[in-house]
Amino acid sequence: MATATALPPVAERITQATTLGGLYLAASERAGDVALSIPLAEGYSSLTYEQLGEHARAIARGLIAHGLQAGDAVAILCSTRAEWTLCEAGALCAGAVVVPVYHTSSAEECHHVLSDSEARLVFCESAADAEKVQSIAGSCPHLEEIVTIDGLKEGLVPLSQLRSDGEDVDVEEVHRRVDGVDAEEVATIVYTSGTTGPAKGCLLTHSNLLSATAMIRDELDLDEVQPIIYMFLPLAHVLARVAQMVVLDVGGTLVYWRGDSTRIIEEIAESQPTHFVAVPRVYEKLHAGVREAVESRGPIARVLFDWALGVGRRARAEERAQGRPGRLTAERLRLADRLGLRRVRELFGPRLHFALVGAAPVDPQLLEFFDACGVTVREGYGLTETCAAATLNPTRTPHFGTVGPALPGTEIRIADDGEIQLRGPQVFAGYHHNDAATAATMADGWLRTGDVGSLSADGYLTLRGREKELIITSSGKNVTPVNIENALRESRWVAEAVVYGDGRPYLVCMLVLDADQTPKLAAHLGVHADLGSMAVDAQVRAALQADVDAANTRFARIEQVKRFGVLDHDLTQAAGELTPTLKVKRSVVYKRYAEFFAGLYGERH
Numbered sequence: 001m002a003t004a005t006a007l008p009p010v011a012e013r014i015t016q017a018t019t020l021g022g023l024y025l026a027a028s029e030r031a032g033d034v035a036l037s038i039p040l041a042e043g044y045s046s047l048t049y050e051q052l053g054e055h056a057r058a059i060a061r062g063l064i065a066h067g068l069q070a071g072d073a074v075a076i077l078c079s080t081r082a083e084w085t086l087c088e089a090g091a092l093c094a095g096a097v098v099v100p101v102y103h104t105s106s107a108e109e110c111h112h113v114l115s116d117s118e119a120r121l122v123f124c125e126s127a128a129d130a131e132k133v134q135s136i137a138g139s140c141p142h143l144e145e146i147v148t149i150d151g152l153k154e155g156l157v158p159l160s161q162l163r164s165d166g167e168d169v170d171v172e173e174v175h176r177r178v179d180g181v182d183a184e185e186v187a188t189i190v191y192t193s194g195t196t197g198p199a200k201g202c203l204l205t206h207s208n209l210l211s212a213t214a215m216i217r218d219e220l221d222l223d224e225v226q227p228i229i230y231m232f233l234p235l236a237h238v239l240a241r242v243a244q245m246v247v248l249d250v251g252g253t254l255v256y257w258r259g260d261s262t263r264i265i266e267e268i269a270e271s272q273p274t275h276f277v278a279v280p281r282v283y284e285k286l287h288a289g290v291r292e293a294v295e296s297r298g299p300i301a302r303v304l305f306d307w308a309l310g311v312g313r314r315a316r317a318e319e320r321a322q323g324r325p326g327r328l329t330a331e332r333l334r335l336a337d338r339l340g341l342r343r344v345r346e347l348f349g350p351r352l353h354f355a356l357v358g359a360a361p362v363d364p365q366l367l368e369f370f371d372a373c374g375v376t377v378r379e380g381y382g383l384t385e386t387c388a389a390a391t392l393n394p395t396r397t398p399h400f401g402t403v404g405p406a407l408p409g410t411e412i413r414i415a416d417d418g419e420i421q422l423r424g425p426q427v428f429a430g431y432h433h434n435d436a437a438t439a440a441t442m443a444d445g446w447l448r449t450g451d452v453g454s455l456s457a458d459g460y461l462t463l464r465g466r467e468k469e470l471i472i473t474s475s476g477k478n479v480t481p482v483n484i485e486n487a488l489r490e491s492r493w494v495a496e497a498v499v500y501g502d503g504r505p506y507l508v509c510m511l512v513l514d515a516d517q518t519p520k521l522a523a524h525l526g527v528h529a530d531l532g533s534m535a536v537d538a539q540v541r542a543a544l545q546a547d548v549d550a551a552n553t554r555f556a557r558i559e560q561v562k563r564f565g566v567l568d569h570d571l572t573q574a575a576g577e578l579t580p581t582l583k584v585k586r587s588v589v590y591k592r593y594a595e596f597f598a599g600l601y602g603e604r605h
Contacts, residue, residue, distance in 0.1 A: 028053020059090020061166030
């Protein structure tokens with residue numbers, strides 16, 4: 001496992017590359033530093049930066065040997081693992097355009113991405129993934145070859161063979177390919193996971209991505225520490241890709257997960273990150289686990305922990321106002337640590353500087369909870385179209401409930417209708433094969449985000465929701481459902497909440513029980529741990545009603561949930577109800593469960 005060590009100033013460690021292929025080649029000149037930490041059954045193995053460069057060149061030479069031309073599209077259908085990074089590095093060093101495909105994609109979704117991007121070759125993680133691609137390959141006229149990372153299958157090319165096929169290609173051809181790429185050329189086509197409609201391919205240039213990398217890198221205080229990031233977010237998502245590039249650009253270490261979602265919480269501490277990047281659902285699970293542990297120890301433990309949280313909040317406020325807590329607060333903080341705050345920090349390992357959250361809105365109270373425990377979670381905002389980078393809350397002056405001020409080089413304006421519009425070097429080059437959508441999204445050089453928000457006098461951006469997702473009640477009141485849903489998900493029993501009420505006199509909500517917590521709720525109430533029966537059980541409803549009532553107290557009357565129902569199964573990506581970053585596809589859920597919502601108003605279809 002890599003360790004954080006004293007390093008030269010960050011300015012001396014940056015690769016200074018102008019393209020992503022150039023970044024990989026420049027980074028490979030670092031001798032001895034660990035680039036990738038790869039999980040084994042026990043412990044980890046390591047790839048140095050020099051070895052990373054060797055892998056990148058070998059895969060690039062293989063692609064060239066197989067006829068890949070500069071500018072051709074190469075797709076990657078693979079979960080987050082070291083081979084994803086190596087295949088991307090090889091493709092970029094061959095001058096290709098990388099097209100990520102979510103590992104959870106259906107055959108139909110794979111077809112859309114592969115055909116629209118005109119991918120000539122696709123790396124598939126397994127024979128099963130390759131079979132999924134083979135089933136639709138006949139209607140992807142540009143697709144010529146499938147390369148498997150794991151597994152062998154007749155008619156397909158194993159990654160090991162691709163590498164050996166490139167041994168006769170002069171390595172200087174790789175360097176010529178990289179040198180021949182212009183910074184304004186497209187580096188990757190990232191298909192938006194899309195909560196509505198078919199995914200659109202965002203054209204992100206080398207300049208876009210490296211601009212975003214520099215913006216985020218400069219906000220991470222990397223003069224103080226060698227960055228180590230735990231990689232579990234899908235690398236098909238641009239947030240994970242930019243986090244990866246930040247680390248590689250300055251010589252840090254990527255620690256990959258073992259691929260088991262049930263072990264993420266355990267592996268966070270094991271990987272000992274200096275910085276942690278996740279979507280809100282991970283922080284919600286961490287919070288629920290802490291609350292469960294505290295509540296299991298009885299009412300006195302709950303009271304003491306809540307007191308400790310209050311001390312933590314005061315300590316953080318005094319630190320920000322005067323540099324450190326006052327003497328009395330500091331003494332109380334030592335006791336508060338022993339009462340549980342320290343255990344929350346230990347969930348992230350001993351080296352954490354701060355964590356980041358993005359890809360979806362997060363409840364401010366969740367951020368305040370971690371802050372009181374001594375874990376700074378910085379919320380930011382960005383879209384695929386901005387390489388996931390637009391704003392970020394500062395460490396020393398975070399404003400919870402906002403997504404922070406604009407990153408350096410980024411401009412924000414609020415249109416008359418409240419829409420957030422962005423401009424900066426990280427803004428994409430348009431949508432692939434969709435000029436109409438590009439024209440509709442760009443207004444005089446400004447990106448129309450489709451999000452509604454406001455800017456404070458000191459430049460902090462507050463999100464109000466998606467324009468298309470605002471609920472307008474029958475009385476004409478505008479309601480942002482995501483804020484209410486975030487509050488409802490703070491219940492340890494609730495995995496997902498979907499608020500409904502457009503054109504209705506009041507709001508209702510669909511609740512989905514948390515699969516990890518369902519057995520514990522059933523045991524606590526003395527009922528059968530069966531989702532079907534629990535969804536209609538009176539005791540379960542009473543327990544959930546208490547949490548709904550608690551969430552309602554935080555909102556105006558028109559924004560409160562008057563009735564709710566419990567779904568008797570999970571919402572899933574496979575069913576097309578969730579995006580790969582676990583955001584609800586609201587239009588899909590509203591349509592699919594129209595009868596469910598109508599029933600909450602006492603209606604029948």
